[in-house]
Amino acid sequence: MSARSSLTIVLAAGEGTRMQSSLPKVLHPVASQSLLAHVLGAAPKGVDSRLAVVIGPDHTAVADEVKRIRPDAASFVQRERLGTAHAVLAARDAIVSGADDLLVVFGDTPLISAETFARLRAPLRSGAALAVLGFRAADPTGYGRLLVEGDRLVEIREHADATPEQRAIKLCNAGMMAFDGRKALQIIEAIGNANSKGEYYLTDAVTVVRELGWEAVVIETSEDEVRGINTKAQLAEAEAVMQARLRKAALEAGVTLIAPETVYLAADTTFGKDVTIEPFVVIGPGVSISDGAVIHSFSHIVQASIGRHASVGPYARLRPGTSLGDGARIGNFVEVKAATLEAGVKVNHLSYIGDAHVGANSNIGAGTITCNYDGFSKHKTTIGEGAFVGTNSSLVAPVKIGNGAYIGSGSVITKDVPDDALAVERSPQTNREGGAKRYRELKTKARTPKDR
Ligand code: UD1
Numbered sequence: 001m002s003a004r005s006s007l008t009i010v011l012a013a014g015e016g017t018r019m020q021s022s023l024p025k026v027l028h029p030v031a032s033q034s035l036l037a038h039v040l041g042a043a044p045k046g047v048d049s050r051l052a053v054v055i056g057p058d059h060t061a062v063a064d065e066v067k068r069i070r071p072d073a074a075s076f077v078q079r080e081r082l083g084t085a086h087a088v089l090a091a092r093d094a095i096v097s098g099a100d101d102l103l104v105v106f107g108d109t110p111l112i113s114a115e116t117f118a119r120l121r122a123p124l125r126s127g128a129a130l131a132v133l134g135f136r137a138a139d140p141t142g143y144g145r146l147l148v149e150g151d152r153l154v155e156i157r158e159h160a161d162a163t164p165e166q167r168a169i170k171l172c173n174a175g176m177m178a179f180d181g182r183k184a185l186q187i188i189e190a191i192g193n194a195n196s197k198g199e200y201y202l203t204d205a206v207t208v209v210r211e212l213g214w215e216a217v218v219i220e221t222s223e224d225e226v227r228g229i230n231t232k233a234q235l236a237e238a239e240a241v242m243q244a245r246l247r248k249a250a251l252e253a254g255v256t257l258i259a260p261e262t263v264y265l266a267a268d269t270t271f272g273k274d275v276t277i278e279p280f281v282v283i284g285p286g287v288s289i290s291d292g293a294v295i296h297s298f299s300h301i302v303q304a305s306i307g308r309h310a311s312v313g314p315y316a317r318l319r320p321g322t323s324l325g326d327g328a329r330i331g332n333f334v335e336v337k338a339a340t341l342e343a344g345v346k347v348n349h350l351s352y353i354g355d356a357h358v359g360a361n362s363n364i365g366a367g368t369i370t371c372n373y374d375g376f377s378k379h380k381t382t383i384g385e386g387a388f389v390g391t392n393s394s395l396v397a398p399v400k401i402g403n404g405a406y407i408g409s410g411s412v413i414t415k416d417v418p419d420d421a422l423a424v425e426r427s428p429q430t431n432r433e434g435g436a437k438r439y440r441e442l443k444t445k446a447r448t449p450k451d452r
């Protein structure tokens with residue numbers, strides 16, 4: 001690893017109007033994480049790694065996302081959108097305070113990896129003033145073209161300014177660059193705006209470097225890693241690439257995915273050993289699945305931790321704040337939210353458990369509902385260990401069910417139930433001897449001949 005210090009500047013001032021959305025472009029999600037979070041996640045970390053993000057005016061949501069992910073990062077506002085070199089200079093104060101390597105990356109390229117950041121920095125160690133990330137584009141339209149002589153990079157020509165011969169070049173600028181930190185400011189400040197758009201192009205850094213007698217080089221990577229997102233269609237393409245990566249990584253880590261292409265993971269999903277995920281499962285952010293757990297088909301899980309050898313689904317929904325203990329079982333059509341279910345708890349069918357704590361080995365019968373909301377606020381249900389809640393019970397919170405307590409089926413429980421008590425709340429049953437027979441005879445007699 002390089003011991004050189006680094007400053008990474010992420011350009012995120014794009015409006016994203018082509019996304020047809022009121023959400024700033026870099027806050028759109030891929031694998032349940034914002035584009036920006038992916039880029040920041042790949043950027044160099046550690047004591048010698050500083051981070052600066054350039055955002056547009058009135059983009060407080062973007063600044064908040066930066067703070068959430070990297071509280072140490074500095075945000076700078078680019079007031080006018082005058083080009084990528086102009087955007088970098090919005091972070092001038094950060095550049096001035098000095099770093100060995102200055103990295104510039106776009107906030108809308110979520111598939112970039114930490115390895116590529118490292119590869120791009122390597123030539124700086126052997127004296128290059130600038131290293132540019134390049135790729136061979138299937139369709140280079142719109143990208144800056146890399147003009148090379150031997151292994152030297154001599155110029156980047158923006159699509160709008162390129163000749164027909166230059167437009168035939170497939171080697172393109174990915175938009176990520178590494179500068180020698182001691183030369184960066186001099187280079188970027190020398191960039192002018194004499195081009196068809198009248199913008200300050202960061203890509204002109206190559207020409208400046210050559211004029212100063214320094215060296216610029218290209219480091220190549222695959223197109224999949226540098227896809228820039230400008231439209232919802234490109235967002236969906238990036239999602240597909242990211243899901244393929246996450247599934248591959250899960251399989252390599254030993255997760256059994258029976259039909260990987262039908263399982264959706266989040267960038268932060270974590271797995272223990274011998275986890276099985278059946279087809280058609282959707283996993284959102286903040287999910288951890290421990291050793292031996294099985295997630296059955298058609299389950300939807302967000303911000304939940306699943307204990308060892310637990311079983312979830314089919315058709316289960318685990319919402320934020322769910323914690324399942326070891327060996328817990330959540331069956332079909334069960335929804336759990338903001339609830340801790342200790343080891344061995346069973347909720348096997350058709351239930352809603354929300355704002356609750358359920359002690360170890362309790363059994364929650366089919367159709368049990370924790371009535372947590374009174375129309376104004378949420379209330380908690382606490383169930384002890386080894387309790388048994390009969391089917392179709394309503395537990396009206398706030399309410400406590402003691403250890404080892406029994407609730408008779410169909411009860412509406414509004415008062416606390418002590419340990420080991422049996423609570424039954426329902427009207428008494430009446431049996432009328434022979435009543436069914438009499439009813440049948442009555443109905444049969446009343447039938448018209450045509451009915452028979
Ligand atoms: C840029 C490159 C092009 C490269 C392509 C790769 C320049 C001049 N061109 O073109 O060579 O092939 O990316 O995707 O750099 N931004 C700001 N402030 C600005 C302008 C841009 O923050 O004033 C940000 C945008 O939010 C975006 C990034 O910089 O994240 C790139 O800008 P964009 O307009 O997308 O540049 P491209 O035309 O795609």
Ligand code: MG
Binds near residue numbers: 228230
């Ligand atoms: Mg772009």
